Amino acid sequence: MSLFQTKAWQSAWWDTWGHQKSFRLVRPWDGQVSGLYESRYRLKGLLPIRSLQFVGTSSRELRTPRTEHNRFFSGIDGQSLIRGLERQLEASPWSEAVFNDLRTGSEELSALVTLAATHHWAFRIIAADDGYAVTTSGDFNDYLEALGANSRLRLYNRRALFESLGEVRQENLWPTRPEDFFQALNRFHRARWRKDCVTDKSLGFHRAFLSRIEDEGGRPYLSALLCDDTVVSVLYNVWYRGVVYNIQAGFEENFHKKLSLGTLHLGYAIDEAFQQPDTHRFDFLAGKGKKEDYKASLATDTYQFVSVMLVKSALFRVLYWMRGF
Structure with a gap:
């Protein structure tokens, strides 16, 4: 299931x-x-x-x-x-x-x-x-080595550049600040897609789901990536039975011309999944990006x-x- x-x-x-x-x-x-x-x-x-x-x-x-x-x-x-x-x-x-x-x-x-x-x-x-999905039961460095050069650059190698631009940290905004998370997600989606990702009604759904999934052993990760206390990327991830499901994402498109913050944020999340002994899979789910099928270039498994x-x-x-x- x-x-x-x-x-x-x-x-x-x-x-x-x-x-x-x-x-x-x-x-x-x-x-x-x-x-x-x-x-x-x-x-x-x-x-x-x-x-x-x-x-x-x-x-x-x-x-x-x-x-x-x-x-x-x-x-x-x-x-x-x-x-x-x-x-x-x-x-x-x-x-x-x-x-x-x-x-x-x-x-x-x-x-x-x-x-x-x-x-x-x-x-x-x-x-x-x-x-698309990534099997995370092996070694993260082996996964990186198997990626194409450009994918590896965007996912991991440009961390040093990003972290040189300010104080970088990640924060899970569940359960303390879900409103801030979904406001940031909508802000990024309006800039990219000219529409909100989450409506008032669907926000009620997400809050109910996130509260209830904890009773079934799930772990919500409303992950915010910050640079000097400014949220520049968000990932809506939920861990359940050994799998991290990547439900939604949003990021600041014009932050730096050499950085793809969405891919970089995914790199941090996938790296963390590899480090967790109770996690064996990171599931991107279905769908493609706006300009490219980025999931295909990062995945180890396709269905x-x-x-x-x-x-x-x-x-x-x-x-x-x-x-x-």
């Missing part, structure tokens, strides 16, 4: 976005796997749809923090997995089922393909995205997520195909 299937993440998401008239919880989360819910809406304002989805995702209606590494079951495979998934899908009168960010090559994805063929449901992949749609009704299959939904 991952951070996103914890009771903390799932319950905080549902408490924030789940209590709408069109939503109905079909299967609660259990701390191991994702919950499921049914959403009712009208496609293009006309076609009535019942959509079955993972708690933490919304394919058409909401914009919320991304919930990755989704899964239906824990500890079962083969025919037991197919039968369990079939019972779950037959228990809800959905017209479409949209399951986001399943791991490519997983038995659950194969089971969905099998069930779609058996029941004559339409099956299509609606999105695919690469995820892929796919999002799939099942459509039950023959009429809906024709309409979806005609309209390109």
